[in-house]
Amino acid sequence: MGWWWVSLLLVLAPWLPGVHPCLLCFGPPMQWTRLCHDITRTSLKGPQQQHCLEALAEASVPLAPVTVGSSQRETLREIIMDALHFLEKQKEIKPFEVSLQEAINIIWVKLSQLEEAPACIPPCGYQPAARIFQCATCRLVDCQFPLDCPVQDVWVHEDEAITLHCDVPFAVPPDLPITWMFAKDIRTQDLALFEELQESLGEPPSLTLQDPTLGTIACRLGSPSETLARKYFYLNVSGRSVEAEQGLQAQFRAVLRWPHSRTPLQPTVSLELGLALGFMGLVLLLVASWWCFWKPPEPPRPL
Structure with a gap:
């Protein structure tokens, strides 16, 4: 690798992704040229100057895979700049190669003391805490x-309440606005088809439905301009629950005195049943009397 490659790398590094040794992420290329000039005390195009630049580039390569949390980007910059200042102080004391290796070792020691950024948690959502800074690209990268x-399928009966939760497995800011929406009769993620149901702030991030209806329930975590995630629940609504059906059947058996039922009738139920049967008998008697009185004469039979 010749000195011309190092010079080209230093010039093109800020614009070409994937060729950034970590040392080059902080400061313009001219800064490294001045640094080597101060260390070697030679002309900008001299062999010692180019050897210094080449050594810096090679020493930076192992740092390329380094990533830190976005909140620690400034800390990483301070670590790099402290290492360069160390190089300047050692120029009169030790050979450049020795000082450079010591500076790189100092960088690794300080990097090991940083906390790792939280991992991205699939399958969805904008996760600010998991944003990282890549030395390989000198850029911030999101999940x-x-x-x-x-869309999550939710199976529910029409006579039971259901509670949906707009929570996510990653950290979110407190008091985040939560908006619930509904698209009737369809399974969809098209926001244009939803109508807003409810908007709340912070806890609890849940919605309770007393009379669920077939369709898609959606919740938006965050404001429309700063959304962290959108969750979707498709409500598969069926008839009454088994418990409700069994309760109705038990009531019918009690009223009709089926032999399968051994539950004695309450006095109030017996009285109501007697009144109902008496009323039905009276209605039938009135209908029969009306029919006999107003029955039209039969037409004469043909001879």
Whole structure:
């Protein structure tokens, strides 16, 4: 690798992704040229100057895979700049190669003391805490997940209440606005088809439905301009629950005195049943009397 490659790398590094040794992320290329000039005390195009630049580039390569949490980017910059200042102080004391290796070792020791950024948690959502700074690209990188979570199927009976939760497995700021929406009769993630149901702030991030209806329930975590995630629940609504049906059947058996039922009738139920049967008998008697009185004469039979 010749000195011309190092010079080209230093010039093109800020614009070409994937060729950034970590040392080059902080400061313009001219800064490294001045640093080597101060260390070697030679001309900018001299062999010692180019050897210094080449040594810096090679020493930076092992740092390329380093990543830190976005909140620690400034700390990483301070670590790099402290190492460069160490190089300047050692220029009159030790050979450049020795000082450079010591500076790199200092960087690794300080990097080991940093906390790791939280991992991205699939399958969805914008996760600010998991954003990282990549030395390989000198850029901040977010989790590559969509805001829209997959639709979850929820099975429910029409006579039972259900509670849906708009929670996510990653950390979110407190007092985050939560908006609930509904698209009737369809399974969809098209926001244009939803109508807003309810909006709340912070806890609890849940919605309770007393009379569930077939369709898709959606919740938006965050404001429309700063959404962290959108969750979708498709409500598969069926008839009454088994418990409700058994309760109705038990009441029918009690009223009709089926032999399968051994539950004695309460006095109030017996009285109501007697009144009902008496009323039905009176109605039938009145109908029969009306029919006999108003019965039209039969037409004459043909001879």
